[in-house]
Amino acid sequence: MEVVKLTDVTRVYKIGQVETRALNGVSMDIQSGEFTSLVGPSGSGKTTLLQLIGCLDQPTSGKVIIAGKETAGLNRNQRADLRKGTIGFVFQFFALIPTLTAYENVEMPLLLNGKNAAQRKQRVMDLLEGVGMIERARNRPDQLSGGQQQRVAVARALATDPKLILADEPTANLDTENGEQVMEIMKKLNQDTGTTFVFATHDPRVIKYASRVVTLKDGVIEKDSRANGK
């Protein structure tokens, strides 16, 4: 089943007179359960592509269909709704809300989805357990290491059981050990729950986890290979 279907997607950034063609006619499908790695040199359009898939941005032209839903013409609130139920994000920087504890950060998407207190508690504890952060549940982000923060961020991305998790260089700010740990968690989730992962990365150590590697260059797909024999 297709979770993502991109058809001839182009994204042009315009700053003053300068136009940057960040993506230039990209077409691709992502199947449910795939663990896809987007690679390519800096400026090749990885982040731009993730943002379009994540409905954080809209293409200049082309079609983006997420979980069977055409995203063109959705207004801000409709896009927020789509994200809320379908997509989880893990960012390069440790994107936790600084005033909330690890527990509350993971709880936030559940609150936004209107889950009741009992459901939330159970789910948050399970998730923190899953990323090995249960003893740090009451800590604020500034009391956690980068790796710990990123694990909380992964737990948050998973909270609502999204079909699709998008991660933009999730290991870029982590040392090898923490990077591996976060990747292991994601890989395990992918295998256990069949959640679809797409992550952008430069990190060759990370690419080995992927079942599929899509290489971008200058806004076009240069290579698309299902590697590692998965």
Added chain:
Amino acid sequence: MINYFKLAYRNLGRHRRRTLFSALALALGTALLMFIAAFFEGEMRSAMETTIRLNSGHLQVRDADYDLDKLSVAWDYLIEDPEQVANQIAALDQVAAATPRLFASGIVSVRDESVGVQIMGIDPASAANDPYRTLTAGEFITTDDRDGILIGLPLAESLGLGVGDKLTLLVNTADGDVDEQPFTVRGIFTTGTTAYDKGIVFLPLAKAQAFSGAGNRASMIFVLMHDREQADAVAAALQGSNYTVETWVQLNELLVLVNDFSNAYLSIINLIVLGVTVTVIANTLLMSVLERTREIGILSAIGMKGRQIVSLFLAEATLLATGGIAFGALGGWAISAYFAGVGVFFGDLGLSSDMLLQDRIYPYLTLDASVNLIVTAFIVTLLASLYPARMASRMEPVEALHKAQ
């Protein structure tokens, strides 16, 4: 349900000093406005009350042709047999006191100094004359005193007069002549209103009548009511063919006007002060939004809608407003209460007898004014926070995330 207030509380706690200062700005503004409102109210109440007590009364019954400004004692303009008229009026249930008064214009002279005064002949026994009974020296005049006079403290001071001293009083008489006679200062009074006290002297009614040649006549019947709201009803009942009856509202048109005017003036002050404080609040929230661009991007990315982001910032404004305004209201009330006790000294503002003010103004805080102010400050603060809140809700998640990277 998202607990916006919990989030708001923590966000405010991130920058304690900034939060404190914004709340303080709001508190100071509220306290200041509350005190100003209390001061104005106290001033207007005092002006109305003082003017009624000393000058206009609640009702005046006069000859239809009598001119209040001329102080003429020509018989045509006076009321005949005033005691009898006064007694009839005093017999009414709603009336607290009714007493005849005779006005004449005169000049007090001592050695080579002279001062123009209003001479008022009063019935020393009437309760309506209690406001003049606060003496700094000597005694009040009595009904059958033939050469005693009561003068005000400022006049006594400027002429160097003490109890028992002699002065010469000149009067414009009923037949258009002048007469003059020596009097002895029996007492020196103070009403606390210098503008009034410096220009009036009191004689017993009978002596004033004889001295000015007014016979058994008086300029007016001065009436005080138990409840001033009943003045109209009584005035209507008294309206006779050859009398004019005027109520305190008619007699104090200027004061009523000044009251309205000062209310408008107060609104403008409110607007200015609230405008300034609220700018501070809006600025704080705006800074807060700009600093939290990334955070707003994250919240938006995980599915928070514009309306919810607005709620988040409105909750912050609400907490800030509640804290600031509550403190300010408490402070404003405390200051008003303190000065309501000791008064604020203003001295003689040199106002005419149309609007008499005590030398000390006692702020008077009404519940109405307080509630009004609190509600207004609250609403205005929330309105001002709407702009930063909407700005936050309109950030595109990508841009919000980008800015931070």
